[in-house]
Amino acid sequence: xxxxxxxxxxxxxxxxxxxxxxxxxxxxxxxxxxxxxxxxxxxxxxxxxxxxxxxxxxxxxxxxxxxxxxxxxxxxxxxxxxxxxxxxxxxxxxxxxxxxxxxxxxxxxxxxxxxxxxxxxxxxxxxxxxxxxxxxxxxxxxxxxxxxxxxxxxxxxxxxxxxxxxxxx
Numbered sequence: 543x544x545x546x547x548x549x550x551x552x553x554x555x556x557x558x559x560x561x562x563x564x565x566x567x568x569x570x571x572x573x574x575x576x577x578x579x580x581x582x583x584x585x586x587x588x589x590x591x592x593x594x595x596x597x598x599x600x601x602x603x604x605x606x607x608x609x610x611x612x613x614x615x616x617x618x619x620x621x622x623x624x625x626x627x628x629x630x631x632x633x634x635x636x637x638x639x640x641x642x643x644x645x646x647x648x649x650x651x652x653x654x655x656x657x658x659x660x661x662x663x664x665x666x667x668x669x670x671x672x673x674x675x676x677x678x679x680x681x682x683x684x685x686x687x688x689x690x691x692x693x694x695x696x697x698x699x700x701x702x703x704x705x706x707x708x709x710x711x
Contacts, residue, residue, distance in 0.1 A: 567664075571672025574665055575599070583615035583652070586681065589698070600625070600679035605687070606652045607699040612687040613650035614695070621678035634670035635663075650686065 565573075575581070586603040587593045601617035601624070617625035626634060633644040641648055641655040649655055658666065684695055 567668040567671040568675040569672075570665065571668035571670070571675075574661075574669050575672055578658075578669075580618065584618050585615075589696070597679055597681065599673070599676060600681040601683035603683075603695060605685060605693055605695060605697040606650070607693070607697045608651055609689070609700070609702055610651060611689050612685055612691065612693050612697055613652060614683040614685045616683050617679065617681050618673050619676045619679045619681075620674050621680050624680050624682040625678060626673055627678060631667065631670035631674055634673060635666045638666050638669060 581593065581599060582588055583602055583606075584599045585593045586597050586600060588602065589604045599618040600621075602615035605612045605614045619625040620627040622628055629637075629644055637643050637649060638655060638658040639661065640659065641653065643649065658669075661669070684693070687693060
């Protein structure tokens with residue numbers, strides 16, 4: 543018995559396992575989602591300082607009004623009706639890295655998919671694995687709204703001064 547313990551202890555010191563080697567793809571994805579600030583735009587209550595663990599990433603309650611319309615950060619949990627439940631991990635990766643959803647719609651310009659396009663394939667897959675591992679939360683967000691449509695929910699507005707070129711042009 544002592545020989546076995548001595549062998550195990552010596553292996554731990556001779557062959558240490560780093561955190562990166564020990565984590566699963568979903569654990570890596572959790573880290574990347576937290577570091578990337580996904581919670582900011584995709585969790586209700588964030589902009590009011592009132593998020594809850596139970597509604598983490600289940601869609602915002604605040605929209606972003608841009609020159610192209612008003613967009614609300616959608617539900618990223620795997621809820622089949624209101625979230626990513628019908629999306630495959632590959633479809634999530636494609637949206638993250640190309641800005642195109644499985645239905646062909648382009649993500650709102652506020653979504654930083656251009657930055658996510660620079661993720662390694664392993665990191666993008668890890669984010670998708672983490673999102674699919676979440677507990678589904680049913681929460682349908684409003685919108686998107688077209689230009690001139692009136693929002694019935696709180697909105698942050700990006701104002702382009704008259705005569706100034708829109709940064710998107």
